Amino acid sequence: MSTFIYFLCLSLLTSVSKSMIDYTSLYLSPAILFPDYQNMLISFKIYIYTPPNALSFSSPTESNFFACLQTSPFVTQNPEEAHLYFVPFSSNLSSRSVGRLIRELRMEFPYWDRTLGADHFYVSCAGLGYGSDRNLVELKKNSVQISCFPAHEGRFVPHKDITLPPLANIARASHAPGNRTAKYLGFVRYNGIKESNLVNELRSDPDFLIESEPSNGTTLVGRLGSSVFCLFEHGADVSGIGEALRFGCVPVVVMDRPMQDLPLMDVIRWQKIAIFVGSRGGVKEMKRVLDSTCKDEGCAGRKRLGVVASQHFVWNDTPQPYDSFHMVMYQLWLRRHTIRYARSEFA
Structure with missing residues (x-):
């Protein structure tokens, strides 16, 4: 890889400390x-x-x-x-x-x-x-x-x-919250679709925030930034994955079969930035998986790589490199x- 190409790539990643990843x-x-x-x-x-x-x-x-x-x-x-x-x-x-x-x-x-x-x-x-x-x-x-x-x-x-x-629903001008301590283990965004048994079960768990109606951009950014994980059920609304990555919320995709239609599957190692779990084990099994993921800086590494990956989830009126x-x-x-x-x- 030439020096020019290497630094062109790194120019996309200015929001992340080069020494950390x-x-x-x-x-x-x-x-x-x-x-x-x-x-x-x-x-x-x-x-x-x-x-x-x-x-x-x-x-x-x-x-x-x-x-x-x-x-x-x-x-x-x-x-x-x-x-x-x-x-x-x-x-x-x-x-x-x-x-x-x-x-x-x-x-x-x-x-x-x-x-x-x-x-x-x-x-x-x-x-x-x-x-x-x-x-x-x-x-x-x-x-x-x-x-x-x-x-x-x-x-x-x-x-x-x-x-x-x-397409992102949050303006690019919005900034992620500072390095705040996560208030919630997981966040489930409102999707306007009939909720599953899993989401209904999560409502009674104080470790999870379940959005009951659409929130404005500022509120949503705060909720993404104050949650370690963002849960998405495949088949419902998974369109917020790019925004979760951008604001440091590790995507957790809930589905009971292999996922073969993720964007940029030819380019990105999705297992480095997201977690894939089944729904059959219920909340108990899900929390076990999430807790084990956070050991040995696992969450921090995924968050940092997720911010890098989010650069590829930007649609510009005038296309920009690597968007x-x-x-x-x-x-x-x-x-x-x-x-x-x-x-x-x-x-």
């Missing part, structure tokens, strides 16, 4: 990530097919991603030099219409049939299901789907698909290698 332990392959990221900035090219109609998306995250992509230097007007091809369609487009769109693309352009869509990607917050139409099958099976987090069950293909880091948009693009960059067949081989 091994930054590289956050990343799966730090020796590859930073130079490869620089190569991406120089080389990566995306061709965007022209949508037949004006696009509308079901979530601000989708809209933000597409807006950033359109104005990014990754876009090329020459499809012959593109590594990947973006298929734009509105969130409310029917499966039949999506299939028709793919059929039209393969008839008008030679690029789909070279890989059967493996060098194509699309954004769909809800994700696409499987269908019988050949074009939909190829799109779902081969193309990279970028969906919102958490992904809908059965509509996300691990190791191929990507989830978007969620959410660029890290999604980096995951696409990792998927750019596909086998392309000559037209005579599939004609």
